[in-house]
Amino acid sequence: MSVLLQQLANGVIQGALIALIALGYTMVYGIIQLINFAHGEVFMVASYGGLATFTLLPDDLKKSPAVALPLMFVGGIVVAVVVAVIMERFAYRPLRNAPRLAPLITALGVSVFLQEAVRVFYPNAKSNLPYPKVFPEGNLTIGSVNISWTGVLLVVLSVGLAIILQTYINRSRMGRAMRATAQDPDTAKLMGVNPDRVIVLTFIIGAVLAGVAGIMFGGYLNNINIDMGFQNGIFAFTAAVLGGVGSIRGAVIGAFIIGLIKTVAGQYMPGGTQYDYVWIFVVLILVLVFRPQGLFGEPERVRA
């Protein structure tokens, strides 16, 4: 029993991380129907951005986590946002009216470019880099279940930011503009919505969330590498598809489902942890067979 509880806790933490990244995928898809494969790399550069910020701090600040940690978040998020905005402006905007496949391939190109750029230009990025220990040490112990404080923080941030985002999109003026653009960009434009602004804002929000995820990932697992964006990006993409691409609630719930399947299947299914990815994709396939639009996605609508 205690093992099951521990695995559930682990699954929730992994899900929280995936959710932060999945939100960026699903929002961009919702607005411009682009699967932004480079989004995983935004998460990765944010992690390196946070590490670089820490490295550049004067020595006395490095020793006080209360100052260093917020600065790392700021550094990581700024890097992520700058990368995402440049990416949108120079890689995707010129292709806005091109066939659907063109921006998709571009996204792959951007992804490889970002990975290689970090590999070549970030000092020692060829191998895993240790992350600074500025995060709260120790564990939260409930009965026999151990959760590191970093994990708790990750879950709180992930759920909190998702709720704020959902509220923003449903309540604010800009959120309404986003929903309008997603439903029908041409009509939205006629109503005075500036699509460029909406799209850039979508990329920025996605990048901020990926930035938070990037820093938390480094803190939770203590080390980062240039492959992290790819692997977690695939999970996040899967979560977004599982939940229904375009749905915020779907992406978050899909992410938690994936995290839980991974840990629980690793514990109880044949093959153990070595095959835990298999069960994630088994569930994805089953969902797509019986509900192709995903758990919370809207059924396909034919556009005029």
Next chain:
Amino acid sequence: MRKHSVKSAAIVGASLLVLAACGSNKTEGGGTTGGSCDTSKGTLTVGVVAPLSGNLSALGVGIKQSAELAVDEANKKCTVKGYKLTVSAQDDEANPAKGAQAATKLSTDPNVVGVVGTLNSSVAQTVQPILRDKKIPQVSPANTNPSLTRGNDFLTAPKRQFDNYFRVCTTDDLQGPYAANYLVEKAGKKKIAIVTDGKTYGEGLAAELSKQVTKKGGTIVGSEKVGEKDTDFSGVIAKIKALGPEAVYYGGEYPVAGPLSKQMKDAGLDVPLMGGDGIFDGKYIELGGKEGDLATSVGAPTESLATAKAFVDAYKAKFGKEDYAAYGAFSYDAANAIIGALAKTVDGAAWDESKRDAMLTNVGAYAGSGATGEVKFDQYGDSTNKVLTVYQVTSAKWKDVQTGTFTG
């Protein structure tokens, strides 16, 4: 249209997986000018196949630079008459497919006289046959999987696998049991959990350790595998924690072992992690290896060996740093075995491909005193030097705690 894009996205996603497996090939030359020696007959090449980029590059670069040092010294001493030697280092990215490409590239060059490498046993498996077909001797500084030399039944029916393959380090059928003896008898850990990365090296090492643990009265409480690219091990850790192990043995390398050790501690499983030569690197501690963790490695500690002092000094003079890593001294010896055999094979005459058979014989018969002690090969191509050392993380550094040979 919308449906199609999700589908094509999935296809593209799959091709992305393939793309990520491809990296870049980097070639770097090595060696400096031959000084005042007679190099009228041209240049011969010592190949190096090792991971020069990627997670294991700390070890790979140590191998490459140590081989370059050996070649440099040979050029200065005019060891091979009439020829200047260079190093051609190929990056295998610790990936068997890349290793095969690197080996093919080297094997098509008639001037390649021998190859130092690989680091990974799994890469050696693809490199061995390619070099054998061209009769190019391969001397590994670091492969410890016993089946590479003696076949799958290495204990009961050993059989020489490749007559071009030699190694200067000892093997896991000794390393695993040596570690088991230390864990059970010296450290008093009776309940051991095993975690491996599923690769040739880690699997083989853990299997050899398990047998000896059971023989010495310990128990293997569980066995788990992790993926090489995994970063979050909480699932595996929760699973083995429930089994109450007194120590965890990891078969694999430091990029996984370091974070695993840290995450074990975070999850409240504060028992020592032990591993083989694959985790014996300073990077292990940087990535999260904790106090009290253990590792075995091949040979005696390089710093403590009188024979290695000259190597360490020369390495430092050439590269300015002591980053020869776990296998530097072995790589230096491996390169010297190739150079020594080449000097004997050429001996004032001209090198051509008809001399490859003689070259193989001469590598097999090579005997010298190197940085790691005596360098000699037995009938299978294994090193006759069977020394192993146990290291422990003490004050954030690897410290040797026991050196010896496995005696049963």
